[in-house]
Amino acid sequence: xxxxxxxxxxxxxxxxxxxxxxxxxxxxxxxxxxxxxxxxxxxxxxxxxxxxxxxxxxxxxxxxxxxxxxxxxxxxxxxxxxxxxxxxxxxxxxxxxxxxxxxxxxxxxxxxxxxxxxxxxxxxxxxxxxxxxxxxxxxxxxxxxxxxxxxxxxxxxxxxxxxxxxxxxxxxxxxxxxxxxxxxxxxxxxxxxxxxxxxxxxxxxxxxxxxxxxxx
Amino acid sequence: xxxxxxxxxxxxxxxxxxxxxxxxxxxxxxxxxxxxxxxxxxxxxxxxxxxxxxxxxxxxxxxxxxxxxxxxxxxxxxxxxxxxxxxxxxxxxxxxxxxxxxxxxxxxxxxxxxxxxxxxxxxxxxxxxxxxxxxxxxxxxxxxxxxxxxxxxxxxxxxxxxxxxxxxxxxxxxxxxxxxxxxxxxxxxxxxxxxxxxxxxxxxxxxxxxxxxxxx
Amino acid sequence: xxxxxxxxxxxxxxxxxxxxxxxxxxxxxxxxxxxxxxxxxxxxxxxxxxxxxxxxxxxxxxxxxxxxxxxxxxxxxxxxxxxxxxxxxxxxxxxxxxxxxxxxxxxxxxxxxxxxxxxxxxxxxxxxxxxxxxxxxxxxxxxxxxxxxxxxxxxxxxxxxxxxxxxxxxxxxxxxxxxxxxxxxxxxxxxxxxxxxxxxxxxxxxxxxxxxxxxx
Amino acid sequence: xxxxxxxxxxxxxxxxxxxxxxxxxxxxxxxxxxxxxxxxxxxxxxxxxxxxxxxxxxxxxxxxxxxxxxxxxxxxxxxxxxxxxxxxxxxxxxxxxxxxxxxxxxxxxxxxxxxxxxxxxxxxxxxxxxxxxxxxxxxxxxxxxxxxxxxxxxxxxxxxxxxxxxxxxxxxxxxxxxxxxxxxxxxxxxxxxxxxxxxxxxxxxxxxxxxxxxxx
DNA sequence: CATGAATGAGCGTTCATTCAT
DNA sequence: TATGAATGAACGCTCATTCAT
Numbered sequence: 028x029x030x031x032x033x034x035x036x037x038x039x040x041x042x043x044x045x046x047x048x049x050x051x052x053x054x055x056x057x058x059x060x061x062x063x064x065x066x067x068x069x070x071x072x073x074x075x076x077x078x079x080x081x082x083x084x085x086x087x088x089x090x091x092x093x094x095x096x097x098x099x100x101x102x103x104x105x106x107x108x109x110x111x112x113x114x115x116x117x118x119x120x121x122x123x124x125x126x127x128x129x130x131x132x133x134x135x136x137x138x139x140x141x142x143x144x145x146x147x148x149x150x151x152x153x154x155x156x157x158x159x160x161x162x163x164x165x166x167x168x169x170x171x172x173x174x175x176x177x178x179x180x181x182x183x184x185x186x187x188x189x190x191x192x193x194x195x196x197x198x199x200x201x202x203x204x205x206x207x208x209x210x211x212x213x214x215x216x217x218x219x220x221x222x223x224x225x226x227x228x229x230x231x232x233x234x235x236x237x238x239x240x241x242x243x
Numbered sequence: 244x245x246x247x248x249x250x251x252x253x254x255x256x257x258x259x260x261x262x263x264x265x266x267x268x269x270x271x272x273x274x275x276x277x278x279x280x281x282x283x284x285x286x287x288x289x290x291x292x293x294x295x296x297x298x299x300x301x302x303x304x305x306x307x308x309x310x311x312x313x314x315x316x317x318x319x320x321x322x323x324x325x326x327x328x329x330x331x332x333x334x335x336x337x338x339x340x341x342x343x344x345x346x347x348x349x350x351x352x353x354x355x356x357x358x359x360x361x362x363x364x365x366x367x368x369x370x371x372x373x374x375x376x377x378x379x380x381x382x383x384x385x386x387x388x389x390x391x392x393x394x395x396x397x398x399x400x401x402x403x404x405x406x407x408x409x410x411x412x413x414x415x416x417x418x419x420x421x422x423x424x425x426x427x428x429x430x431x432x433x434x435x436x437x438x439x440x441x442x443x444x445x446x447x448x449x450x451x452x453x454x455x456x457x458x459x
Numbered sequence: 460x461x462x463x464x465x466x467x468x469x470x471x472x473x474x475x476x477x478x479x480x481x482x483x484x485x486x487x488x489x490x491x492x493x494x495x496x497x498x499x500x501x502x503x504x505x506x507x508x509x510x511x512x513x514x515x516x517x518x519x520x521x522x523x524x525x526x527x528x529x530x531x532x533x534x535x536x537x538x539x540x541x542x543x544x545x546x547x548x549x550x551x552x553x554x555x556x557x558x559x560x561x562x563x564x565x566x567x568x569x570x571x572x573x574x575x576x577x578x579x580x581x582x583x584x585x586x587x588x589x590x591x592x593x594x595x596x597x598x599x600x601x602x603x604x605x606x607x608x609x610x611x612x613x614x615x616x617x618x619x620x621x622x623x624x625x626x627x628x629x630x631x632x633x634x635x636x637x638x639x640x641x642x643x644x645x646x647x648x649x650x651x652x653x654x655x656x657x658x659x660x661x662x663x664x665x666x667x668x669x670x671x672x673x674x675x
Numbered sequence: 676x677x678x679x680x681x682x683x684x685x686x687x688x689x690x691x692x693x694x695x696x697x698x699x700x701x702x703x704x705x706x707x708x709x710x711x712x713x714x715x716x717x718x719x720x721x722x723x724x725x726x727x728x729x730x731x732x733x734x735x736x737x738x739x740x741x742x743x744x745x746x747x748x749x750x751x752x753x754x755x756x757x758x759x760x761x762x763x764x765x766x767x768x769x770x771x772x773x774x775x776x777x778x779x780x781x782x783x784x785x786x787x788x789x790x791x792x793x794x795x796x797x798x799x800x801x802x803x804x805x806x807x808x809x810x811x812x813x814x815x816x817x818x819x820x821x822x823x824x825x826x827x828x829x830x831x832x833x834x835x836x837x838x839x840x841x842x843x844x845x846x847x848x849x850x851x852x853x854x855x856x857x858x859x860x861x862x863x864x865x866x867x868x869x870x871x872x873x874x875x876x877x878x879x880x881x882x883x884x885x886x887x888x889x890x891x
Numbered sequence: 892c893a894t895g896a897a898t899g900a901g902c903g904t905t906c907a908t909t910c911a912t
Numbered sequence: 913t914a915t916g917a918a919t920g921a922a923c924g925c926t927c928a929t930t931c932a933t
Contacts, residue, residue: 032896032932056272059923072925073897081924136413137353145419152417179430186414187431190406193413197352198402201368203361214395215403222438251913275906288908289914297907464911464917488704491902504904505918513903568845569785577851584849611862618846619863622838625845629784630834633800646831647838654870683892707927720929721893729928 031068038077041067043091046084050130055137058085085134086150092131093154095124100161110168111175115216117162118191122212125196132196159185175223184223191215254293257283259307262300266346271353274301301350302366308347309370311340316377326384327391331432333378334407338428341412348412375401391439400439407431463500470509473499475523478516482562487569490517517566518582524563525586527556532593542600543607547648549594550623554644557628564628591617607655616655623647686725689715691739694732698778703785706733733782734798740779741802743772748809758816759823763864765810766839770860773844780844807833823871832871839863 033041045066049058060081064071078084099120103113125131135151163181166188170177175184192212199208261282266274276287276297294300315336319329341347351367379397382404386393391400408428415424465473477498481490492513496503510516531552535545557563567583595613598620602609607616624644631640693714697706708719708729726732747768751761773779783799811829814836818825823832840860847856 035896038896060925061923069896070898071923072899072927075925076896148417148419152414155414155417179434183427183430186410186427187407187434189410190408190431191403192406193409194402194405197409198368198371201364201371203364211399211402214399215406218395218403218435218438222434254913276908277906286915287906288910288916291908292913467917470917492904493902501917502919503902504906504920507904508917580849580851584846587846587849611866615859615862618842618859619839619866621842622840622863623835624838625841626834626837629841630800630803633796633803635796643831643834646827647835650827650835650867650870654866686892708929709927718894719927720895720931723929724892 035077038067038069039087042074042077042084043088046088047091047128047130047134050088050133050137051128052130054133060084082147085147088134089147089150089154092134093157095128095131096121096154096158097161099124100158110165110172111220114162114165114169114188115220117165118188118212118216121192122196122209125192126199126208129200132193132200159189162188173225176225179223187219191219251293254283254285255303258290258293258300259304262304263307263344263346263350266304266349267344268346270349276300298363302363304350305363305366305370308350309373311344311347312337312370312374313377315340316374326381326388327436330378330381330385330404331436333381334404334428334432337408338412338425341408342415342424345416348409348416352409375405378404390441392441395439403435407435467509470499470501471519474506474509474516475520478520479523479560479562479566482520482565482569483560484562486565492516514579517579520566521579521582521586524566525589527560527563528553528586528590529593531556532590542597542604543652546594546597546601546620547652549597550620550644550648553624554628554641557624558631558640561632564625564632591621594620605657608657611655619651623651683725686715686717687735690722690725690732691736694736695739695776695778695782698736698781699776700778702781708732730795734795736782737795737798737802740782741805743776743779744769744802744806745809747772748806758813758820759868762810762813762817762836763868765813766836766860766864769840770844770857773840774847774856777848780841780848784841807837810836821873824873827871835867839867 042063045063046058048066049062053062060071060074063084064074067074074084078087099117103116103120106116107113135154159182162185166175166181166184169175170181192208192215195206195208195211195215198206198211258279261279262274264282265278269278276290279300280287280290290300294303315333319332319336322332323329351370375398378401382391382397382400385391386397408424408431411422411424411427411431414422414427474495477495478490480498481494485494492503492506495516496506499506506516510519531549535548535552538548539545567586591614594617598607598613598616601607602613624640624647627638627640627643627647630638630643690711693711694706696714697710701710708722711732712719712722722732726735747765751764751768754764755761783802807830810833814823814829814832817823818829840856840863843854843856843859843863846854846859
C-alpha cells in the first residue's frame with residue numbers, strides 16, 4: 028500500500044473529513060472503520076493510532092461539526108452589525124454548509140448516534156444549545172434595537188429559525204437534490220422575518236439576502 | 244413459550260407495532276429482529292413467516308407511519324371545514340403523534356434507513372410528498388377562501404408548516420423530554436399563521452388552538 | 460458443512476469437552492472460540508447459541524472441572540470408610556484425572572484466566588476451597604479415629620496433600636510425559652502418610668495403593 | 676519524552692525487570708509489549724533494538740528467573756555447610772522470592788508460555804531440572820552424611836521439596852494474599868523434614884527456621 | 892538509540908437469514 | 913405457524929511487528 032506516513036494531526040483531520048464524507052453518502056449506519064480507513068488510504072487498525080476508538084471518532088466528528096456551525100456564527104458577526112441581517116446571512120451559510128456536508132444533519136439528528144449512549148445525547152444537546160444560544164443572541168440584540176417584537180422570547184425565536192431550513196434540508200436530501208432548499212429557505216425567511224418585525228407589517232424582503240441566495 | 248398461532252394479518256400488525264416501539268426506544272440502530280420478535284413474544288426466525296425480510300418490515304413500517312400521518316389528515320378534515328383551523332388541529336395531532344410515537348420521526352428522518360437503498364429513499368420521499376400534498380391542499384383552500392396570502396405557493400407553505408414542529412421535536416428528544424415541544428409548536432403556529440393571513444396584520448392567535456394545546 | 464442440529468444440552472457438553480481439550484493441548488492462550496468451534500464441528504458464532512460468550516464458556520468449564528474433582532471425592536467416599544485409604548485413592552484418581560485431562564490444572568492454575576477478572580479469581584478460590592475442604596474432612600475423620608497426629612490442622616494437611624502431586628504434574632507436563640508422575644505421587648504419599656500417622660513411626664506403605672498405582 | 680539513550684545491556688535488564696513486573700501484576704495474558712515498554716519509559720517498537728521479538732524477551736525472562744532461583748541456591752551454600760539447614764533456608768528464600776515476584780511462578784508454571792512452542796517447554800523443563808538438581812544435591816549430601824533416609828532418591832526428594840510451597844503459593848495468589856504461605860511452608864517443612872530424617876522419629880522442628888520464618 | 896505511523900493477522904461478538912422439525 | 917440450531921458476513925478492536933526518520 029501507500030504506507031505514506033503523515034503526522035497524527037494531519038491524519039486526524041483526514042479521518043474526520045473522511046468520516047463526515049462517509050456519513051454524507053451512506054448515513055450513520057454506513058459509518059464503519061473500514062469505510063473511513065479506505066477513504067483515507069489506510070488500513071482500519073491504523074485509525075487507532077489517531078483515535079482511541081470509533082466513539083472517539085464520532086465525538087471528534089461532533090466537535091468538527093460544532094466548529095463549523097460556530098464558525099458560521101463568528102463569520103456573520105464580522106460581516107455585519109445588523110442582527111437581522113446577520114441571521115439572514117447565517118441562514119444562507121447554514122444552507123450552504125449542509126448542502127456541501129449532508130453528513131452534518133445526519134450526524135446531529137441521526138438519533139442512533141446516541142441511543143444507549145446518553146452522554147453523547149447530552150453532547151449533541153449541548154451543541155444544539157450552543158448554536159441556538161448564538162442565534163437567540165442575535166434575536167435578543169434585534170429586540171433591544173427595537174427591530175423585533177418582544178412577545179416572543181429569543182429562545183423561542185431561535186428554535187423557529189432552525190425550522191426554516193430543517194424540513195427543507197430533509198426534502199432536499201430525500202429527493203436526491205431535486206428539492207430547491209435554497210429557494211425554500213429564502214421564502215421561509217421572508218415570511219418569518221416579516222412576521223417578527225416590530226410595528227410595521229408586510230415589510231418587503233431584504234434585498235441583500237435575495238441577491239445572495241440567487242447567486243448561490 | 245406461548246407458541247400461540249395467530250393469523251398472519253394479526254401478526255403483521257403486532258410486528259409493525261413492536262418495530263415502531265423498538266425504534267421509539269432504541270432508535271434505528273436498536274431495530275434488530277431479535278428485539279422486535281421478543282416484544283411480540285416470538286422468535287426472530289418466526290418473523291419470516293410474515294415478512295420477506297428485515298427490509299420488508301421497514302417498508303411496511305413506513306406504510307404504517309404513512310397511514311397514521313394520513314389518518315390525522317382525514318380526521319381533521321372531518322372535524323372542521325375551515326382549512327386554517329384544520330391545519331391547527333393537524334399540527335396539534337402531529338405533535339401528539341410524535342410525542343407518543345417517537346419512532347415516527349426516527350424512521351422517516353433518520354437518514355440511515357435508506358443509505359445505499361435508494362428505493363427506500365424514494366419511498367420516504369413519496370410519503371413526505373403525500374403528507375405535504377394534503378397540507379398544501381389545506382393551504383390552497385385557504386387561499387381560495389381568501390384567508391391566506393397568495394404570494395406563497397401551497398407547496399412552499401406546506402414545507403414551512405413542517406418546520407413548525409420538527410426542530411422542536413428534535414430538541415424534545417435530545418433533551419430527554421425536557422423541552423416543551425407543545426408550547427413551542429403553539430407559539431410557532433401563532434407567528435406563522437399571523438404572517439400568512441391575508442390583509443390583516445398581527446391577528447391575535449386563534450382561541451380554539453390555544454385551548455386545545457393547553458389541555459394537552 | 461455438517462449442519463447437524465443437536466440439542467443445546469448436548470452441544471454445551473461437547474463445547475466444554477472441546478474447550479478442555481483445546482486447553483490441554485494449547486494452553487489457555489490457545490483457547491479461542493475458533494478452535495473450540497472447529498473441534499465441535501461448528502462455526503464460531505454458533506457457540507453463542509449455547510453460551511453467552513467466551514467468559515460463559517470458561518465459567519462453565521470451571522464448573523465441569525469442579526464436578527470432576529468433586530466426583531472423585533464422592534467416588535472414594537463410596538469405595539471405603541477408612542479416611543486415609545480414601546485419601547490414597549483420591550490421590551490416585553487425581554493423578555489419573557490430570558493425566559487424562561492435562562487442561563484441568565492449566566485452567567485452574569493458569570493465572571491469566573482471572574487477571575483483571577477478580578470474580579473468576581474468587582470462583583477459582585472457592586473451587587479450591589471446596590476440594591480442599593473435602594480433603595480436610597478426610598483428615599479430620601482420620602484424626603478423630605486416632606489415625607493421624609493432631610498437631611497439624613486438617614486445613615494444613617489438605618494443602619500439603621495437594622503438594623504431593625502438583626509439582627510432579629508440572630514436571631510430567633513440561634517433560635512431555637517423560638516424568639513418572641504416578642510413581643512420584645506414590646512415593647510422596649508413602650513419606651507423607653508415614654509422617655502424619657499417629658504414634659507409630661515408619662509404617663510401611665499401604666499395600667492396596669501400591670497395587671492400584673502399579674496397574675495404572 | 677525522556678528519549679534517554681542507554682546501553683543495550685542496561686536496557687535489557689530494565690526490560691526484563693519490567694516484563695517480570697507486568698506478569699506479576701497482570702499475568703502472562705497481560706504481558707504485551709506495550710505494557711512492558713511503558714514501564715521502561717519506551718515505545719513498543721524500541722524494544723526491538725534490544726530483543727529480536729516478544730519470544731526473545733520471554734526466553735530471556737526465563738533466564739532471569741533461572742538466575743534468581745540459582746542465586747538463592749548459591750546464597751544458601753555460602754550460609755551453611757549443613758545440607759538440611761541449607762534446604763530450610765532455601766525454602767525460606769524461595770517463599771520470599773515468589774512473594775516478592777509473583778510473576779516467577781506465573782511464568783514458569785503458567786503453561787501457556789509454551790503451548791505450541793515446544794522448545795520453550797524444553798527450556799522450562801531444563802530450568803526446573805537444574806534447580807531440582809541442586810536441591811537433589813543437598814539431599815544427596817544429607818544422605819551421605821547419614822542425616823536422611825536412603826530409601827528415597829535425591830531426585831524424588833527434590834520434587835517433594837518443591838511440593839512444600841507450590842500449592843501454598845497458588846492459594847496465596849488466588850486468595851489475593853489472604854493465605855499465609857509462609858506459615859504453611861514452615862509447617863510443611865517440619866512434617867517433611869521429620870519424615871525424611873534418618874533413624875529418629877518425630878524430631879521436633881528446627882529452631883533456626885522457625886525463627887527465620889517468624890521474623891519474615 | 893529511539894520514535895511513531897502503518898500493517899496484518901487474529902479474536903470476540905452481533906445479526907440477518909436459512910432450514911429441518 | 914412457530915421453534916431453535918446453524919451459518920456467514922461484517923464489525924470493532926488488540927497487538928506483534930516493520931520501517932522510515
